[in-house]
Amino acid sequence: MTRPVRVAIVGAGPAGIYAADALLKSEAAQEPGVSIDLFERMPAPFGLIRYGVAPDHPRIKGIVKALHQVLDKPQLRLFGNVDYPGDIGLDDLRSFYDAVIFSTGADADRALDIPGIELEGSYGAADFVAWYDGHPEVPRTWPLEAEKVAVLGVGNVALDVARILAKTADELLPTEIPANVHDGLKANKALEVHVFGRRGPAQAKFSPMELRELDHSPNIEVIVNPEDIDYDEGSIATRRENKQANMVASTLEKWAIRDVGERPHKLFLHFFESPVEVVGEDGRVVALRTERTELDGTGNVKGTGRHTDWDVQSVYRAVGYYSEELPKLPFDVVSGTVPHAAGRVLTGDEPMPSVYVTGWIKRGPIGLIGHTKGDANETVACLLEDHAAGRLPVPEQPGPDAVVDFLEQRGVRYTTKEGWHRLDAHEQALGAEQGRERIKVVERAAMLDASGA
Incomplete structure (x- = not known):
């Protein structure tokens, strides 16, 4: 045979x-x-x-x-x-x-070549995601002292990072987050999270469902500047040809015209702002400098020469994985x-x-x-x-x-398939003790022991 x-x-x-x-x-x-x-x-x-x-x-x-x-x-x-x-x-x-x-x-962060990106308080989104997801190969703590935070990028990873930073720790407690992540998020001081994209609403790479989920938290007020709702011929064509892009743009339009509410944490979605420098003082992030852009007719943008310094103490780049x-x-x-x-x-x-x-x-x-x-x-x-x-x-x-x-x-x-099933059952048992679906095991040695490697 x-x-x-x-x-x-x-x-x-x-x-x-x-x-x-x-x-x-x-x-x-x-x-x-x-x-x-x-x-x-x-x-x-x-x-x-x-x-x-x-x-x-x-x-x-x-x-x-x-x-x-x-x-x-x-x-x-x-x-x-x-x-x-x-x-x-x-x-x-x-x-x-x-x-x-x-x-x-x-699973690594793509580089962003702008001045100041190496300052203390400037982070890659992939590293932060690995921390809050309990990856065995990253530190168990994360610095969360900044009250105002910038997130660079308009994809789903940027939304995830912004949402985790804006939510309260107790909102995430029913999930599988490990104890060290819950403890870290309880100490999070962020009250404002600013998400920046260099192009317009029609070019955002959010999925419609993930975008709408931002507004589901009782603690997060999502704010869109009406001046950032703008389309050219290329943008209109994108909305006409891409159902998801049209849904995203429609959601952003609705948020732009509503009154700002009283939820304690503010999450701003900024468009037509291209990051050009992370501004530092004494080696730490103190601001993000952006250049205002404008549409060029094709859906792409060009710089206007007008710059803004945003008062933030941390910057997370979510510009792609590598x-x-x-x-x-x-x-x-x-x-x-x-x-x-x-x-x-x-x-x-x-x-x-x-x-x-x-x-x-x-x-x-x-x-x-x-x-x-x-x-x-x-x-x-x-x-x-x-x-x-x-x-x-x-x-x-x-x-x-x-x-x-x-x-x-x-x-x-x-480890083997059978070992994974043992680890899976162990994590579910840990969660059941606290009325949760699962608590993820973080340490590699503990994972190996639970799986009987």
Whole structure:
């Protein structure tokens, strides 16, 4: 009997699990069959869902249920707490598998090259998200002394950061936030949060649902300046052609014309303000300087030369995520992606045999979580085409036990699917003690112990 196609997927977030799902639904899963091993550097799976989505988004986290259905398939194994390339490298993977798919995502902050960005009190949104999501590899405390805060960017991550800063700690207590995060947010002094975008309402990258959620908090007064509601021909075309953009613009218009209420925390959404400098004094942030912009007819903007200094003591840049370079793979430092052709990794103009990418490491950190399904389907189709055409090198040790022996010989303390279910049950039990759905375990050692690694 022909042996199953053996595939390693590096990264057990949505992109990696969607790739596994595409493999399991393919004709190859029937004959000769597929065998998939997911490698994840965290002790728990689900990547962005666990460590990149704000804890007060239960609907988005509901995606975990669908991911679980794939993860629990018998053809799939999980090796958590396994680092690439520290614990297992590319040559090792290629010796055990017919093909390797990298789905390592993007979890670093894209740089913003303006003066003062390095000042104390200037932070990357990704670092803050990792803190409030209880990531094992970040500090357990976060400085929250600023009463006035600026958030740079008009995407969903900027909204998440602004909302977490503007909410009270007790509003977030019913979620899965760890105790150290709740304690930190109780000390948060922010009373004003200012979100800045250099273009107009029609160009904002918010999703309509996330934007409307800002207004649901009894403690957050969302304020939009009527002067920031402006459209040119390009903006009108965008609203006409893009239903979501039109919904966002309509919501902002309604907020711009209403009276300001009495909720204690103010969240300002500013448009046509391009950040040009983080102003400092004695090494700390004391203001944000922006240049007023105006539409140029195409939906883009140009500077007006008029500047404003905003009184803030902290600045969070939410201008995009950036992927980590993967050893032994080519990397485009501008886009922060691995060069590829439909998911086949390229060295120069030639495909690297048996190596593929999917998700944000493939196309960049854009789009919603569900958009990675299309990436996965394209990549898996190429992989299976290469296998059918005999273009995949035969691995030296294709047996399923070979990689287990390799990790154990190296002393890697790895977690499994069964271990994840134990950790999952443990977190739910911690939450039940306090009438909550879950309390996330933060420390890596505690996660490994709870999972029986």
